[in-house]
Amino acid sequence: MTSLEAWDTVWRRNQHLVAGLLRSEPALRVLFVEPATDPLHAGLGAGRPRRGRGLRSHEGDSIRDGALWLLEPTKWLPRRVDRSVDERWARQVVRAARGLGMGDPVLWVNDPRGAMLVEATTWRSLYDVTDDWTLADRPPAETARIEAQEDVLLSRCDEVVVCSPALARSKGASRAVTLIPNGVDAAAYSAAHPRPGDLPDAPVALYAGTLHGDRLDVALCARVAETLAGRGQLVLLGPDALEAAQRSALEDAGVVLLGARPSVEVPAYLQHADVLVVPHVVTPFTDSLDPIKLYEYQAAGRPVVSTPVAGFRDAVDDLVTVASGPSFAAAVVERATTAGASETGPGPGGDRERMALIDWSRRVDQMSVVLTRLRTGGSG
Template sequence: MNLSATPLPGRLSAPALLVVAHLRWDFVFQRPQHLMTRAARSRRVYYIEEPFFGPHADHLQRREEPCGVTVLRPHIEEGHSPAESQARTARLLRELVREEGLTEYDLWVYTPYELPITEGMTPRVTVYDCMDELAQFKGAPPELREREEQLFERADLVFTGGYRLYEAKRERHAGAHPFPSSVEVDHFARARQALADAPDQAGLPRPRLGFYGVIDERFDIQLIGELARRRPEWQFVLLGPVVKIDPAELPRGENLHYLGMKSYGELPTYLAHWDVALLPFALNEATEFISPTKTPEYLAAGVPVVSTPIRDVVRPYGEKDLVRIADGVDAFEAACAAALAERHTPAGEERRARADAHLAHLSWDRTWRDMSALIERAAAEKQGANTLAGVADD
């Protein structure tokens, strides 16, 4: 593979972390990126993407990110069965572990489907970070549920991306812990400053109602289309890639503006010039367990938020009256109108103050700290159990 081992800096004291991911590193900046950039402050982090298939010999493409994460993309010879392709990837990863001199490492899994590529690994601790119920997403492979059961048997810890997901997984693993979406408050609070408007939305009239994120089967096309039809004076700014749905199915109109994918760094620039931020998720299998990262991000930006009744938005944000919850197009339209009317009033300021107080307890730094503590505790417990087993054998 010709992967040269990089000298381990003194500050990287914790065991290396091998991450089996279903999302490209340079896709939407979300939970995996937030957590792994923090992990890389004290560990060597190898972020293993899903493979690319082509007419070439098997190899790992390697890229070093400025944050310290090593991104690995397996390039696998095309024409093999899925099982053989995963076996080939597993061989590449075993070579990686050997060539990098990883005598002790932890395994972090996002997608159970790729569990076979970990064959032959001997991690200190195995973590399943279940950020979504992937088996309920459009196009999910049928093997996913069976492999999740296998992962539950191997995992020492299960972290969930929200409380609704935790309720489902705690029945299946004793080491389940809820870690709902967190936020970098300072990053999004920049939207409250006098930031220059983004060029591609600067010419749009107000009011502007915005959304950013992946536009897929979770996005309520009918809701947004009907709102835009009813309220031609409202401008709908929609940021993000269109995935797994036909772009031709998206509603169109003079007040609907699809501006494409934006970087994480650009988001405050757009939020600074929105009047309402939207969570227009459909209520379906794919959204039953989601915990949208953008909920606290919108609030940190100081923008009023309107959401459909997604469980992990209702609890706690709806119950604390930090986000308006609306079910159906009539209620959603009314909630947006109320949010627009409240923007520059004492009631709006009071709502923002309550949201700020709630966000003061959230940070990705704290989330990673808490996760790390659980990992070290699990490692210590395993070591203690192995020591006792060794004494018993003697």
């Protein structure tokens, strides 16, 4: 698998699906290709330069020894200087697979750069589309590169899986696709968790997810924090991918940035929030998504205030309020300061029967069907 995220303690779709498949299929082995490190970019910014960890076996997560291998390459120079960076990346992946005895593997592409492997090998291939990066705000050269990669993936992959109805419409316009939405770890939300010690005592409006300008409306977050001042706090929980100026704007407005927490700890934060918020920008890019936080927020059973983004705007749920503009901050303040944790009580929430239907185990079963078609040469 070529992944858009590293294998770490913050689990997203890729890890839930791969781990579930490895646990259910005793003979399965996976090479999980993580994003390359970029020492030069890190050195020019606020990061700490380091080379990639290369190929290594992963232990833990209830996955049998030797079943999961991780590959973290190194990107030494930018594409504008090194025109062959992607070709060398593809050769490194092929060498790693062959070194592990994977002579004819199934190629699972999440990072569009996997198009290089589709072109370089005869491996049966699956394109799992979780974000429409062709719609993201990127420099023209980067957008053109992503569009070219997607053209290869949509035309040449044997199977295409999408996570949202919007992606099913756009990517399925010219070929067959399979819709496999995101899910939730229902078991993690089925029990009450103690209040995290670093969660502020004041009424809390909590956002859980990666902090990124493609999704997060920074100006709206600042407005919410300023409106809450003296009555509560806006807390952002998740990996920080913000630009320095965006981070400073949030901190100046009084937003509490907690940073990332392991996924096993996140249910406790959600259960003890007074209101869960989704201050996302509404763009063609965000409209292509199937937010994992929709499933997690509903499993937590807490009040939710969201901008009119995909998933939340169509949710049939009395706990979900959809608002935009000035009314968003007002709705957050109202739910945070008048409802509070006493409205439903901190602890397990959501419809248990419905949660079972959208548990990640169901998504693993759906993906297993697609992978079986690939292995046996069946058609979707």
